[in-house]
Amino acid sequence: MPFVNISLLKGKSREHRRAIADGVHEALVETYDVPRDDRFQVIKDYDPEELIYDEQYLDIHRSPDVVFIHITASATRDLTQKKALFKAIADRLGVDPGLRPQDVQVIIASNERADWSFGNGVATYAV
Amino acid sequence: MPFVNISLLKGKSREHRRAIADGVHEALVETYDVPRDDRFQVIKDYDPEELIYDEQYLDIHRSPDVVFIHITASATRDLTQKKALFKAIADRLGVDPGLRPQDVQVIIASNERADWSFGNGVATYAV
Amino acid sequence: MPFVNISLLKGKSREHRRAIADGVHEALVETYDVPRDDRFQVIKDYDPEELIYDEQYLDIHRSPDVVFIHITASATRDLTQKKALFKAIADRLGVDPGLRPQDVQVIIASNERADWSFGNGVATYAV
Numbered sequence: 001m002p003f004v005n006i007s008l009l010k011g012k013s014r015e016h017r018r019a020i021a022d023g024v025h026e027a028l029v030e031t032y033d034v035p036r037d038d039r040f041q042v043i044k045d046y047d048p049e050e051l052i053y054d055e056q057y058l059d060i061h062r063s064p065d066v067v068f069i070h071i072t073a074s075a076t077r078d079l080t081q082k083k084a085l086f087k088a089i090a091d092r093l094g095v096d097p098g099l100r101p102q103d104v105q106v107i108i109a110s111n112e113r114a115d116w117s118f119g120n121g122v123a124t125y126a127v
Numbered sequence: 128m129p130f131v132n133i134s135l136l137k138g139k140s141r142e143h144r145r146a147i148a149d150g151v152h153e154a155l156v157e158t159y160d161v162p163r164d165d166r167f168q169v170i171k172d173y174d175p176e177e178l179i180y181d182e183q184y185l186d187i188h189r190s191p192d193v194v195f196i197h198i199t200a201s202a203t204r205d206l207t208q209k210k211a212l213f214k215a216i217a218d219r220l221g222v223d224p225g226l227r228p229q230d231v232q233v234i235i236a237s238n239e240r241a242d243w244s245f246g247n248g249v250a251t252y253a254v
Numbered sequence: 255m256p257f258v259n260i261s262l263l264k265g266k267s268r269e270h271r272r273a274i275a276d277g278v279h280e281a282l283v284e285t286y287d288v289p290r291d292d293r294f295q296v297i298k299d300y301d302p303e304e305l306i307y308d309e310q311y312l313d314i315h316r317s318p319d320v321v322f323i324h325i326t327a328s329a330t331r332d333l334t335q336k337k338a339l340f341k342a343i344a345d346r347l348g349v350d351p352g353l354r355p356q357d358v359q360v361i362i363a364s365n366e367r368a369d370w371s372f373g374n375g376v377a378t379y380a381v
Contacts, residue, residue: 003197003234007296014176021179040195040232041179042134049268052275052295060373068294070257070326072197072234079368083377090375101374105294107257107326108369114206115235119187120228121217123210130324130361141303148306167322167359168306169261199324199361241333242362246314247355248344250337 001116001125002028002073006043009051009064016097017043023092024069031084032077053105066103067093074125075110082108128243128252129155129200133170136178136191139224144170146224151196154215159200159208180232193230194220201252202237209235255370255379256282256327260297263305263318266351271297273351278323281342286327286335307359320357321347328379329364336362 004024008017021043028034048064055062069089077085086106093099113125131151135144148170155161175191182189196216204212213233220226240252260274275297282288302318309316323343331339340360347353367379 086371106371117213244340
């Protein structure tokens, strides 16, 4: 159900980027009622002039390892689940690829179950 | 009114990508109350490690031809129209560029009519 | 709080792109209750076949300078603020980099305050 867009700066290894994508997905499975095989992600790196971020908004000190994780998912989760998701993502990315928690930014965008077609021309969750 | 983001894997011809963009737009005109000249689309191709997708979630078998179509549009359409849109997109992309219906993924994100400015610094649909 | 995605055609200078990003952010600060240091933006340029736009939808004549500004922000602003934002963006981009108002397209996507984590694994605005 989720569609995930991950944005970060260029210069990281393929393994670094894969670890981020893997960790985000594992966190979704763990906390956000996402089946393990429900995985759809775009991970894109940018030149420094293309990805502009404040280095200390809210006194959170961000480094060039900063990553922006934009998650579109159905609006069926509550605040408890959102909090668990944010924590699980930061925890997992802290383990691999070893990101500081200050560098993990997450934005959730919610839609409805009727808004998804996973193929075959049907509203997958509304049939 | 819609703003459409299309994501697919690298290696397709310019004609293939244009056929996808054209087919999506025709489906929006046919089923989703979109004027023919209300067309705004970004179509971007990715390396395999940048576009991660499950090859059989929900027993739908996806190939490297898979395409993700993310549509932002005002929340004025009902479920009947969404179903018609999903079917029309899959049907049209099946004709040209000849995609299998399993490879056509659609995600709708809804906003409000007041959320659009099509130029001139005004809220186009709220004036 | 806002996460801003800016899309335009290739061929512009780094200064041109930076002026757009700066102007959008200043407009958000001026009209949309955004702190000055709450700045997170992706600005990406595209080949002409990747960025498809109608050149005269609604009799607004768009040129290859056209820019699409997609803003995700919490749904705490009213129509008056949205109108002010649209005007402020067009005005500022008219001054620098000198865009025609017809070339400034803005799309707002709203989420909730609970949908943001600006680091440290917490729901920043819901704690």
